[in-house]
Amino acid sequence: MEILALQSQIRPHFMYNTINVIKWMAKIQGASGIEEALSAFSAVIRFTAKTESELVTIRDEVEFIKNYTKILDFRYFNKFEVSYKIDPNVMEYMTLKFLLQPLVENAVFHAFDDIDYKGKIYIRIYKESEGLIMEVSDNGRGLSKNEHLEAEAGDKLNSIGINNIKKRIQLNFGEKFGLWMTSQDTGGTIAKIVIPIIR
Structure with missing residues (x-):
């Protein structure tokens, strides 16, 4: 167990150092992208x-999403x-x-399929009396009635990610909290997460 724990610490550290070497080479060669x-x-x-805790600050989660979407932006040109609010x-x-992350991934991989305009993702995080609200909405093609039912059931889309979010929230915080997905009248989808306020 101790060896496995040490290996799990070495692997990310090794990858991180290797990437830094490639980044340094790219900088020297003027490849800014x-x-x-x-x-x-x-x-x-x-x-x-980071394995110390399953909990992170909103600041860290948002910073992670900004870096994740930057990578996707390079991939999808x-x-x-x-936008963040x-x-x-x-x-x-x-x-x-x-x-x-799974909600952003769904927007990029599914909501923006077969659209002839630029996709937009809106991430909003705020406090209400019921708890902390995190919304990920998009201007994509929206969910059909079948897709909406499948999303609720955890089928298709990023079903592993969607189910993972729902189960983790309910296991940690109870049935009162969770994830809800709805289609907007103007097109696109809103995914709304409600969790308790944890200071």
């Missing part, structure tokens, strides 16, 4: 490798853009790690 992509990837690995007073509140 590669350098920027590797910086974002390094930050994603660093965040993923400016297919979408992301986050109450500054919630930045030091705690959340479960990786709650937003």
Whole structure:
């Protein structure tokens, strides 16, 4: 067990150091795009490798999403853009790690399929009396009635990620909290996470 624990610590550290070497080479050769992509990837690995706690600050979760979407933007050549509206007073509140990533992934991989305009993702985080609200909405094609039912059931889309979010929230915080997905009248989808306020 001790050896496995040590190996799990070495692997991310080794990857991080290797990426830094490639980033340094890219900088010397003037390949700024590669350098920027590797910086974002390094930050994603660093965040993923944090194992001390399942809880992170909203600030850390948002920083992770910014780096993650930067990598996707390089991959999909400016297919979408992301806007953030986050109450500054919630930045030091705690959340479960990786709650937003599967929702952003769904927007990029599914909502923006077969659209002839630029995709937009809106991430909003704020406090209400019921708890901390995290919303990921998009201007994509929206969910059909069948897709909406499948999303609720955890089928298709990123079913592992969607189910993971729902189960982790309910296991940690109870049935009162969770994830709800709805289609907007104007097109696109809103995914709404509600968790308790944890200072």
